[in-house]
Amino acid sequence: MKIFWQLFITFAKIGAVTFGGGIAMLPMFKRELVENKDWITENELTDYYAVGQCTPGIIAVNTATFVGYKVKGILGAIVATLGMIFPSLVIIVALAALISNFADLAIVQHAFAGIRACVLALVVSSVITLAKKAVIDKIGVVIFIAVALLSTFLDISPVIFVIITAALGIAINVKKEKSK
Amino acid sequence: MIFLKLFFEFFKIGLFAVGGGMATMPFLYDLSESTGWFTTSQLADMIAISESTPGPIGVNMATYVGFTTVSEHYGSSFIGILGGVVATIGLVMPSVIIIVIIAGFLNKFKENRFVKGAFYGIRPASVGLICAAALLLIKNTILNIPETFSNIDWLSVINIKPLILAVVLFLGILKFKKIHPVAFLGIGAVAGIVFSM
Numbered sequence: 001m002k003i004f005w006q007l008f009i010t011f012a013k014i015g016a017v018t019f020g021g022g023i024a025m026l027p028m029f030k031r032e033l034v035e036n037k038d039w040i041t042e043n044e045l046t047d048y049y050a051v052g053q054c055t056p057g058i059i060a061v062n063t064a065t066f067v068g069y070k071v072k073g074i075l076g077a078i079v080a081t082l083g084m085i086f087p088s089l090v091i092i093v094a095l096a097a098l099i100s101n102f103a104d105l106a107i108v109q110h111a112f113a114g115i116r117a118c119v120l121a122l123v124v125s126s127v128i129t130l131a132k133k134a135v136i137d138k139i140g141v142v143i144f145i146a147v148a149l150l151s152t153f154l155d156i157s158p159v160i161f162v163i164i165t166a167a168l169g170i171a172i173n174v175k176k177e178k179s180k
Numbered sequence: 181m182i183f184l185k186l187f188f189e190f191f192k193i194g195l196f197a198v199g200g201g202m203a204t205m206p207f208l209y210d211l212s213e214s215t216g217w218f219t220t221s222q223l224a225d226m227i228a229i230s231e232s233t234p235g236p237i238g239v240n241m242a243t244y245v246g247f248t249t250v251s252e253h254y255g256s257s258f259i260g261i262l263g264g265v266v267a268t269i270g271l272v273m274p275s276v277i278i279i280v281i282i283a284g285f286l287n288k289f290k291e292n293r294f295v296k297g298a299f300y301g302i303r304p305a306s307v308g309l310i311c312a313a314a315l316l317l318i319k320n321t322i323l324n325i326p327e328t329f330s331n332i333d334w335l336s337v338i339n340i341k342p343l344i345l346a347v348v349l350f351l352g353i354l355k356f357k358k359i360h361p362v363a364f365l366g367i368g369a370v371a372g373i374v375f376s377m
Contacts, residue, residue, distance in 0.1 A: 015235045019360065025236070051282070051290055054299045057194050057275030058201060058238040065279040077280055085243075085268050088235035092243040093264050095229055097257045100248075107373055114372020116224045117342040118365050120321050121350035122231065123314045126202050130307045134199070140304040147308030151206065152316070155213075158206045158309050162196045162302055169301020170294050177293065 003072055004079045010037060011064050011083030016091075018060075025060050039071050060084060139172060182253050183266050189215070190242055190270030198299070199306045201230070201237025204271075206309040208241060209316055217249040220320050232362040242271040321346070341377050 010032055018025045026049065034042050045063075052062035061084055068080025102108045135144045147161050189211055197203040205227065212220050226248070230240035243264040250263025282289045289295060319325075322343050324336055349364050371377075 015239075017234060019232075019234055019362065047286060047290075051286060052279075053199065054290075054295070054303075055275070055278050055282070056196060056198050057272065057278070058204075058236045060236040061239065061272045061275050062279055065276050066283060069280055069283045074280055077276055077283075081272055081276055084236070085239050085272060088233075088239045089243050089264055089268060091233050091235065092229070092240050093247050093261050095233065096244055096247050096251075096264075097260070099225075099229070100251070100257070110372045110375075110377050111369040112225055112228070112372065113342065113377035114345060114368040114370070114375075115228045115365055116221070116321050116368075117345040117372070117377070118349050118368030119224050119228045119231070120314075120317050120342075120346045121353055122361055122364065123202070123205070123227070123310075123317055124350060125353045127307065127311050127314050130199065130202065130310065131304075134303040134307045143301060144304040144308045144311070147305045148311040148315075151309055151312035157214075158210055159192065159196045161305050161309060162198065165301035165305035166298040167301070169299065170297035173293055173297030173300055 004076065006037070007068055007071060007076055007080045008083035008086075011068075011080050012086045015060075015084045016087035025063075029063060033067055040067055044070070143168070182250060183263070185215075186246055186249060186263060187266050187270040190246070190267045191273055193242075194271040195274040197238070197306075198302050201239075201241065202310050203306050204238045204241055206313040208245060209313050211245075217252075218245060220316070222248065224317060224321065228365055232365050238271065239268055242267045341375055345371050345375075345377075 014025065014028050014032055018028045026045075029045060030042065033039050034045055040048075048063045048066040049059070052059045052066070055062055061081055064080040064084040065077045069077035072079070099108075131144065135141055143165055147165065150156065151158065151161060193204055193207040193211075197207055208223055208226075209220060212218055212223055218226075223245075226241055226244040227237075230237045230244060233240055246267025247257075247260045247264035249267075251257050251260030253263075254260070322339055324339060345368065349368060352359075352367075353361075353364055
């Protein structure tokens with residue numbers, strides 16, 4: 001029983017003190033899981049991160065699930081994941097309730113207009129960062145531009161784009177191997 | 181039944197959004213348009229809050245959307261909490277299922293040619309989707325598209341104050357990579373108040 005509690009608390013702690021998710025959480029994972037708890041090795045953490053990035057879902061959550069599973073099976077995976085999302089639930093619900101009470105104040109509306117301009121800047125800069133990592137060859141450029149344009153001008157669910165480009169990627173990869 | 185629909189929609193996002201928190205953004209825009217649960221300008225605020233609070237951004241956004249949707253549906257913040265929980269559980273459930281399945285054969289999974297191929301195609305597509313969502317965000321924040329095209333006051337088509345602020349902050353973000361996004365969001369909030377945006 002104690003190990004489940006430890007899994008929950010450890011991941012709740014990580015979720016409560018790290019901003020940004022994804023790569024920003026890696027140093028914290030390393031300190032808590034490899035150095036403090038000795039649940040996994042550093043190499044395992046690197047593997048989990050690599051696989052977590054190429055499976056669907058949130059990277060931090062994927063890593064929590066991996067570690068929980070390794071320590072205590074399926075139940076461990078569930079407990080670690082619940083620990084990971086617990087702080088977000090508490091903090092966001094509290095803030096959302098607070099903000100909705102003050103949303104009508106002029107000063108709050110001005111502040112959020114400024115914040116929205118900043119979100120725009122942040123999102124554009126993260127598109128650039130992500131594109132540098134994910135768009136690495138000619139085919140990647142074509143897929144990137146085609147999806148960006150089609151998704152902007154046509155009313156198609158993102159799910160459709162993911163399924164089509166996955167199939168396309170598999171076809172290209174298989175063809176490449178045949179021609180070797 | 182709004183809880184079931186909420187769970188299903190976020191389960192879908194958890195299954196198809198690849199590449200971290202920002203990847204959920206295009207799906208949330210799609211959700212806003214198809215369900216009308218929240219507006220796109222609410223979504224921009226949610227992104228801001230999710231970026232400036234602890235925890236994974238995708239999880240924060242799911243909690244926020246679930247809470248807001250159910251709170252407004254029932255007119256009660258208390259029931260809204262349940263909405264936040266349901267959306268977040270929906271988001272992470274596909275991850276838990278997939279990871280538990282592949283945890284046993286991690287290396288084989290990584291080297292599998294179908295997996296490799298699929299992600300070769302999905303990765304640039306995922307950034308393309310985020311880029312399209314960013315364009316929508318630009319349209320909503322910067323442009324005032326008039327309802328009719330007669331008597332257009334061209335100066336009012338572009339919201340000049342947010343445009344200037346966004347450009348200045350963008351250059352700041354590029355130049356000072358070490359500074360946390362929260363600092364820029366704070367500057368944005370202050371500028372918004374000072375210049376009455």
